[in-house]
Every structure is written in C-alpha cells, then in structure tokens.
Amino acid sequence: MSAMTVQPLPRAGLGPARRATRTPALAVALVCTLLMGGVPARAQSFLGTGPAERLTVPPTGDALRKQGPAPAQAPAQIPARAPTSSAAPAAQGRPSAPDSADGGRRPQIQATIAPARRLPAGTRGFRLSGEEDVLQYPVYLTEGQARGAARLRVSYLSAISVAPEGSELTGLVNGTKVGWTRIQAPGAVKVVEFAIPDGVLKAGYNAVTLTASQRHRVDCAIEATYELWTQIDPSRSGLVIAPAADLDLKSLAALEPDESGALPMGVLLNEKPTLPRLERMIGAVQALAVVSRLARPAVSFGPPLSGRSGVNLLVGTAAEIRGTDGVEDLGPITGPRLALLPPRSNRAPTLVVTGLGPDDVRAATAQLAAAGDAGGSGPGTALAPLIRGYEVQGGERLELQRLGVTSREFNGRLLRTRIELRFPPDFVPADYGKAMLHLAGGYAAGLDSSAQIVVDINGRNAASVPLPYARGEVFDDQAIPLPLSLWRPGLNSVEISAQLPNAADKVCDTLSPAARQPRFLFLDRTRLEIPSLARAVRSPDLAAVKAGAVPFTAPGQRPRLVLPVADRETADAAATLAARLAIAAKRVIDFELVPDAGGTESGAKLVVAPARALNPVTIQSVGLDPEEIRRIWGGRAETVATPGQFGPEGVLTLDRLRRNLPMRCALPPAA
Known part of the structure; x- marks a missing residue:
C-alpha cells in the first residue's frame, strides 16, 4: 500500500534577493512546533496586552560615546559586560532623558556586547x-576553544x-x-x-x-506558581x-x-541544479545533520552564509563546483x-562534498555520515544524547539520574x-500494560490534606497519589502505574508534580x-520501569514519521521526494524536512527526487510544494479537500518580510520573549 505525506507550502511573494534569506513557511511552521516543545505560554495576571516592544541590541566593536539628541522614548540599553562576580548581577542601563529646556545635549552611551557561542535548541526550549526549573544544553567545543578564557553569558527576561x-x-x-x-x-x-574557571571546559561536549x-x-x-x-x-x-x-x-x-x-x-x-544534483545535495544535507547531532537544522539554497553561525555546504562533482571561491585550495580531485x-x-x-563523478559524491556523503566525535566531559557526553529525548526500546529500568534529574530539597508549593x-x-499505544x-523521597509534616503527587504524560493526567499523613512520610518505592495508552511514538513529555x-x-x-522550611525531598534514584x-x-502515521521517518526507512523501493515546483523555497523546505527525518532515522534516507507524485505507483512519497502547485488527485488521496486546502493557504500566499536584525523569520521583541515565541516561528499573515 502506498504511503504518502503531503506538506503544502504558501506561494512565495518575495523577489529573488529576499528569497535567498527567507525560511519557507513550511519549515518555519515545523521549527515553531518543535522549539516551543509543546508547552503553551501561560499568561500572567500582572502583565496586560499592548503593542510589541522592540528589543534593541547594542552594536559590536568598541564602546562608542557620541553626542546627539536623546530621543523622547529611547529603548533600554543592555549592558555589554556584566560583572563576573557571582554576587552581583549586571546593572541595567536606563533610557536617555529628553533634552533639557535650554537645548543642552546629554552624551548617549552605546555599550558593546561580545559575540557568544550560542546554545542549541532542544526539546525544552x-x-x-x-x-524550580532546569534547562540543560550540550555544547561542543574544539580543543582550542576549551583551552581559552571563557565566560557564561545569560540574557534573560522575567515575569513581573x-x-x-x-x-x-x-x-x-x-x-x-x-x-x-x-x-x-x-x-x-x-x-x-x-567567569568559567580554567580546566572546567573540555574538548567535545560540555553540559x-x-x-x-x-x-x-x-x-x-x-495557581500563582504558573505566573x-x-x-x-x-x-x-x-x-x-x-x-x-581548529x-x-x-x-x-x-x-x-x-x-x-x-x-x-x-x-x-x-x-540552477538538475534534479539528480539536487538529490545529491539533499543527501549531503542529511549526512551533515546526522553527524552534527543536530536538533534543529535550517537549510537554505543560495549565496554563502556570512557571520559566525552556520556552515556553507558545497556539493557536486569536480566539474560542477569548478570556479567556486576556495575550491582551488583543494588541489586535484581524483575520487x-x-x-x-x-x-x-x-x-x-564551507564543507565540500565532491568527487570525479556522481558515484564519488555519494561515496563522500557516506563518509561524511560516518564522521564525527562524541567525546567530551562526563556530564557533556551524558547530556548530548538527551537533547532530543532519552531513547527507550522497552523492557528496561531507568533511574531518573540517567535522564539528568538531580536530588533536591524543595521549600515551595509546587515542584515540577x-x-x-x-x-x-x-510503538503501539494501548492498554495492554503499564x-x-x-x-523515592519524602514530605514534611504539616501539609494540607489536599497535598498530592500528580503525573502527567503529554499534557494528560496519568495518575495522582495523595500525601495523606499530617506527620509527614519518607518513601523509597512509591509505585505509580502509568497506562501505556497515554504514550505515543516519538517524543513523550512526563511531568511529575508535587502539590x-x-x-x-x-x-x-x-x-x-x-x-x-523544606516541604519535599525528591531523590534521583526514583526510577521508571518500561515494560515490553x-x-x-502503521502507515501513514505522522507520529511514526516524526519519530523515526517511517515509512521512508522501510526496505524495498526507494522513497520518493516529490517536488512539483523546483524553486528555491520548495528546495529549502524539502531539504530541511529531509534533514529532520534523517536525524529521526539516524541515517541518510535515500530519497529519489521526482517532479510528480505519479498515479498508482507503490512506495512511500513525501510531497513538498506550494498549495497552488499540489495536484488535486494527490490531495484527495490523503483524505483532504483540494478546494479547502487552496482556500486556507491562498490567504497566506504573500509573505511580508518583517524588518529587523533576524530577517523575515521574526524580529526578537520583548513581546515575543514574554509569550515564549521563537524567532523562527512566523507564518505569513493571512489576507
């Protein structure tokens, strides 16, 4: 039986110059869903609604002191360098005052902020x-980076x-x-x-x-703790x-x-690449995503990327890449x-994947997928596999310490x-087991009779256990059954709450x-036993597609990546989706690129196209109404680029930070 996944794209409305830097709406929508980690932003009672505030970033380079009239409402300046003393937080800059009545001018100070090696996005955002809450990020450093002086910078906004x-x-x-x-x-x-003391950072992964x-x-x-x-x-x-x-x-x-x-x-x-070359390019993108252990690749086709972040990828035979800047440094290409x-x-x-012919390029892609190093500090190497969630196969016993949980005493009202x-x-979710x-832990005397432990799985209540004794209690094996019907293929979020x-x-x-005074003790030897x-x-099943690229990894006929419109935006989206599927599958998926989904041919297909370019027969084959799809996406056909430092994917504002809305989460506005 044929399995098909259809991903509609809005019609591009930007010129070529902007298209080169714009993330297509499909990829943006997918990034939005994953970066937010499925956790809705909770409104707080102290903040009202209003126009979004623009967050300004100080310029790089030496600090500048320049004369000029101060605006009536200058944005808050963020200090470039906070004190490294652990006892003193950075002082906040203040808006410049308006000009005095006599026309005098006050010098305006523009602070500097050195670039930082940013943190990777994970499941928790x-x-x-x-x-009480914890965020953990595995950060890979080279030998030279680990030896140099380093500081940990934290830029944050808090609830009032x-x-x-x-x-x-x-x-x-x-x-x-x-x-x-x-x-x-x-x-x-x-x-x-x-300041990070010498010797703390290691080459490889750091936690x-x-x-x-x-x-x-x-x-x-x-209830107030949610604010x-x-x-x-x-x-x-x-x-x-x-x-x-290095x-x-x-x-x-x-x-x-x-x-x-x-x-x-x-x-x-x-x-403009041919379909066979584009196929090899997407294969190399997948290999790079797999070997880099990425959680969030964002692929674009076009001119070279500039700046400190990201990597350029040059893929093609020696003849196809001839004349590209820097290729002459490679010398003769013989294989x-x-x-x-x-x-x-x-x-x-720039990472170059090349060879004399197409077969050599595919062989180089296979070499790339096998490269990489998983070394580093003990905490870093333990954390790196958790960036996408700890993988379970069934029939195992997991102490939460292995999942990054630590023992702690808690004196608040709600421990999550x-x-x-x-x-x-x-995985088949059903009530055949638990x-x-x-x-393992305990609670203090004097708790209210409503005190309890609640376990949620993927936002749904799975169990609740009262804490009934007024004198308190210590327990080492408080067993709580969790139905398998609440779990799903792929990522599952489990929250253990002590009220x-x-x-x-x-x-x-x-x-x-x-x-x-402490109210609760949570011990990291708490364990979770997963049955067989x-x-x-099951195909088609979007949960299985996200979890392990099913059915595109099934043996037999090559899966097809269908691009009815081979423009740059569609290629961006297709390559990003292919990279994420490769990460889920832990290997490069051998997609065959074709311009049409075909008729009754068997095999798995992934169709990526603007809604206007989708064949009505293809849409109907997956149970959707072609007219309804075109009506919904037709209003989003024209993308309005938002001006700002981060381009059309969204400008970082205080409003976006308050709402926990990632910068890449930005669909074109509806008409």
Whole structure:
C-alpha cells in the first residue's frame, strides 16, 4: 500500500534577493512546533496586552560615546559586560532623558556586547517556569576553544510576579557552579556573565545548565506558581569564547547555532541544479545533520552564509563546483573527497562534498555520515544524547539520574520535575500494560490534606497519589502505574508534580523563616520501569514519521521526494524536512527526487510544494479537500518580510520573549 505525506507550502511573494534569506513557511511552521516543545505560554495576571516592544541590541566593536539628541522614548540599553562576580548581577542601563529646556545635549552611551557561542535548541526550549526549573544544553567545543578564557553569558527576561529577593538564577558548566544572580528583569532584558574557571571546559561536549528558583511577590497559592517564568534570550546567551579556529571534519558538532538555536546550513548554488544534483545535495544535507547531532537544522539554497553561525555546504562533482571561491585550495580531485574550508571574509566555514563523478559524491556523503566525535566531559557526553529525548526500546529500568534529574530539597508549593522519553516509531499505544514509576523521597509534616503527587504524560493526567499523613512520610518505592495508552511514538513529555500547600500559605509571609522550611525531598534514584512494548508499523502515521521517518526507512523501493515546483523555497523546505527525518532515522534516507507524485505507483512519497502547485488527485488521496486546502493557504500566499536584525523569520521583541515565541516561528499573515 502506498504511503504518502503531503506538506503544502504558501506561494512565495518575495523577489529573488529576499528569497535567498527567507525560511519557507513550511519549515518555519515545523521549527515553531518543535522549539516551543509543546508547552503553551501561560499568561500572567500582572502583565496586560499592548503593542510589541522592540528589543534593541547594542552594536559590536568598541564602546562608542557620541553626542546627539536623546530621543523622547529611547529603548533600554543592555549592558555589554556584566560583572563576573557571582554576587552581583549586571546593572541595567536606563533610557536617555529628553533634552533639557535650554537645548543642552546629554552624551548617549552605546555599550558593546561580545559575540557568544550560542546554545542549541532542544526539546525544552528556553523558558524556566514555575518555582524550580532546569534547562540543560550540550555544547561542543574544539580543543582550542576549551583551552581559552571563557565566560557564561545569560540574557534573560522575567515575569513581573517574580520576587527578586527570593528568586535566583544559577549557571553551571559540567556540574561546576560558575555564578548566580537575583532574578530581576521584568521590563527589559538583562545580561549577566559568569567567569568559567580554567580546566572546567573540555574538548567535545560540555553540559551547560541553567537553574531557576522563583518565588511569587504576593501570592502563595499553587495557581500563582504558573505566573512565574524566566525567559532566556537565545540570541545573546551562551559561552563567550573565540570562534573555532581548529574546526575539522571530526568536530563538526562545534558548528555554531544562530539566534534561535537552530543551525543554518547554506547550500551553495552557482547555477540552477538538475534534479539528480539536487538529490545529491539533499543527501549531503542529511549526512551533515546526522553527524552534527543536530536538533534543529535550517537549510537554505543560495549565496554563502556570512557571520559566525552556520556552515556553507558545497556539493557536486569536480566539474560542477569548478570556479567556486576556495575550491582551488583543494588541489586535484581524483575520487571521493571531503574538505572543510576555513571562514574567510566574514563567510561561514564551507564543507565540500565532491568527487570525479556522481558515484564519488555519494561515496563522500557516506563518509561524511560516518564522521564525527562524541567525546567530551562526563556530564557533556551524558547530556548530548538527551537533547532530543532519552531513547527507550522497552523492557528496561531507568533511574531518573540517567535522564539528568538531580536530588533536591524543595521549600515551595509546587515542584515540577520533567523528563523527555523517545519511544520507538513503531510503538503501539494501548492498554495492554503499564509503565511503573517508583518514587523515592519524602514530605514534611504539616501539609494540607489536599497535598498530592500528580503525573502527567503529554499534557494528560496519568495518575495522582495523595500525601495523606499530617506527620509527614519518607518513601523509597512509591509505585505509580502509568497506562501505556497515554504514550505515543516519538517524543513523550512526563511531568511529575508535587502539590504541597500548608497552613502558612494562607498568611503568605514570604519573608518568615517558616517560608524557607523544606516541604519535599525528591531523590534521583526514583526510577521508571518500561515494560515490553508492542510494535507494529502503521502507515501513514505522522507520529511514526516524526519519530523515526517511517515509512521512508522501510526496505524495498526507494522513497520518493516529490517536488512539483523546483524553486528555491520548495528546495529549502524539502531539504530541511529531509534533514529532520534523517536525524529521526539516524541515517541518510535515500530519497529519489521526482517532479510528480505519479498515479498508482507503490512506495512511500513525501510531497513538498506550494498549495497552488499540489495536484488535486494527490490531495484527495490523503483524505483532504483540494478546494479547502487552496482556500486556507491562498490567504497566506504573500509573505511580508518583517524588518529587523533576524530577517523575515521574526524580529526578537520583548513581546515575543514574554509569550515564549521563537524567532523562527512566523507564518505569513493571512489576507
């Protein structure tokens, strides 16, 4: 039976110059869904609605002091360098005052901010929410980067409901605490930096951890804890280190992500490629995505990428790439060849995949997929596989310590512990068994009778257990069954919540000693036992497609990647989707590029096209109404590019940070 996945694209409405830099709406929509991690942004009662505020970024280079009239409403200036002392957060800049009545002018100071090696996007995004939360990022460094001086920079915005006197943001690198600061940034982004001691960073993967302990200003109800959040600004947070001067084919994971945490991959074009060459290009894109252990590739075809982030990819036979800048440095090409050209003239590094003929290019692609290094610090190498969720196969016992969870005492009202598990793509969810959660920990005396532990799976309640004893209790094996019907193929989010109200919450004296007394102990030896899983390939199934690229990895006939319109936007979207499917499958998928879905041919097909170019027969074959599809997407045909530093994918604003809306999450507006 033929399996087909149809992905409509809005019609491009930009000229060639803008199309070269615009992420197609299909890829943008997919990135939006994954970066947000399925966690809805909760509104808070202290903030109203209003026009979005533009976040301005200080210029790079030396600090400038220039004379000029100060605007009546100047944007808040963000300090370039925060104190590295762990006891003092960075001082916020203030808007310039208006000109005085006598016409005098006040000098305006423009701060500098050095570039940082940004953090990669993962399943959890960039928001710390609730009273206690943790974000962890694996960051790959080369040998030279690990040896140099380094600082951890955190740029953040917080909810106005967060009480600074009782809330802290802490940074750790490979388990070493490098600094902390009071959380106090409700109206403007604040930047702090912590010095990283010598010897902490290692070549390979390093674990960067951000933890937040947040308390409410005025409300001690459990419901009020949902108003607490600290949003990390991914565009300026990361490790302040030098660019990788010793980058090579074994350290491609050190390629730096962009402002959104995604890795830009620019496929160089010197002419319009034929379908066979485009097929080889998409294969090389997949290989690079697999070997780099990416979570968020963002592919574009066109001119070279500039700046510090991303990588350029040059794919073709020796004859096809002849004349491209830098190729002459390769020397004679006599067979399959991989080479990494260093950055030049503000251009990102260029990875060359070439050979004498098409077969050599495919062989070089296979070599690329087998390259890479998974070394690094102990915490870093343990964290790297978790960036997309811990993979389970069934019939196993997992202590939460292996999933990055640590033991902790908690003195708040709602403790939420999250883990992400990735089930097999052919997993069959049904009530034929239960996963067993065995909690280890305890709770203090004096809790309210409504205190309980609640377990949610993918946002749905799976179990609740009361904490009934007024005297408190210590438990080492509190068994909680979790039905398998609530799990799904691919990524699953599990949240263990301890609701811990007591009588003191009614008084809500946040400064009293009683407010600091521990209420709950969560131990990392808590374990999850996964039974044997029923498995069967179901096709078509979008969950299976996302989880493991099913059915495109099935043996037999080559899967087809159908591009009815072979323009640049469609190629961008198709390559990005292919890269993500390759990451899910952990290997390069041998797609055959064709211009038409065909009729009754068997085999799996992935169709990527603007809605206007989709064949009505193809749309009907997957159970959709062609007229309805065209009506819905017709209103989004013209993309309006938003001016700003980050291009049409979305300008970073305070409003977007407050709403936890990634920069690449931007569909064209409806007509």
